[in-house]
Amino acid sequence: MSDPLAQKTQFLAAAQAAADVAACIVRPFFRAGVRADDKADASPVTIADRSAERAIRAVIGERLPHHGIMGEEFGTEQPDAAYRWVIDPVDGTRAFLTGRPTFGTLIALLHDGVPVLGIIDQPITGERWIGVRGEATRYVSRLAGQAGTRLCPSLAQAELSCTAPEILEGDYRPRWEALSRAVKRVSWGGDCYAYGLLALGQVDIIAECTMKPWDWAALVPVVEGAGGRMTDWAGRPLRLDGDGSVLAIGNPALMDQACRLLAK
Incomplete structure (x- = not known):
């Protein structure tokens, strides 16, 4: 069986570039009084959500045109592709709208439906978690902290x-x-x-x-x-x-x- 992460360097570079672009778009809208629209499920959406998702799609589409994409705001492209990117440009729009830096941009790569790469990016605090299947998670930040769960005994x-x-x-x-x-x-x-x-x-x-x-x-x-x-x-x-x-x-x-x- 072929390794789904044989092109890991290329995939990770695309994910990081997409997160970088999304952060540049989202950051100026934070605490800027942007208007929110209600979607069909009553959840809010803003210009930051839509603009960031368009930018993520553009980066991935340019670098990996044969990959599928599923996003919260604009649906699915190439649904039958073995590799599919799954993105949430602003996970936690309510937090974003109320000025709390506990939202994030989520970018995942699935292979045959299984997550093999994931990024959590917080564009205000500058924190980024990078996960690749089979590897230790990396935490990139100027803040204190090191990736590793707590072995809570009970x-x-x-x-x-x-x-x-x-x-x-x-x-x-x-x-x-x-x-x-x-x-x-x-x-x-x-x-x-x-x-x-x-x-x-x-x-x-x-x-x-x-x-x-x-x-x-x-x-x-x-x-x-x-x-x-x-x-x-x-x-x-x-x-x-x-x-x-x-x-x-x-x-x-x-x-x-x-x-x-x-x-x-």
């Missing part, structure tokens, strides 16, 4: 994070609450930034639902390259056609216990 000592209570719809809420009762502390907010913090050993568990592929694809190589693990709430690998549940955990030894608490 759920009772764990820091649990979730973006917002309202994403816990239907029967997901009581299942999530079962997990929340077993941990030391719960914090809200963070979007993709929380997963970067998990990859730095600051957060131990993240459990969320209603996640789209562009919300999680880039996170998998980052979290797993830092020593953690990502699955759905049943412990299954994340899939493009999955149920939208996502569980990230810094110490894989706690995964089975967390999944039991999240079980239906």
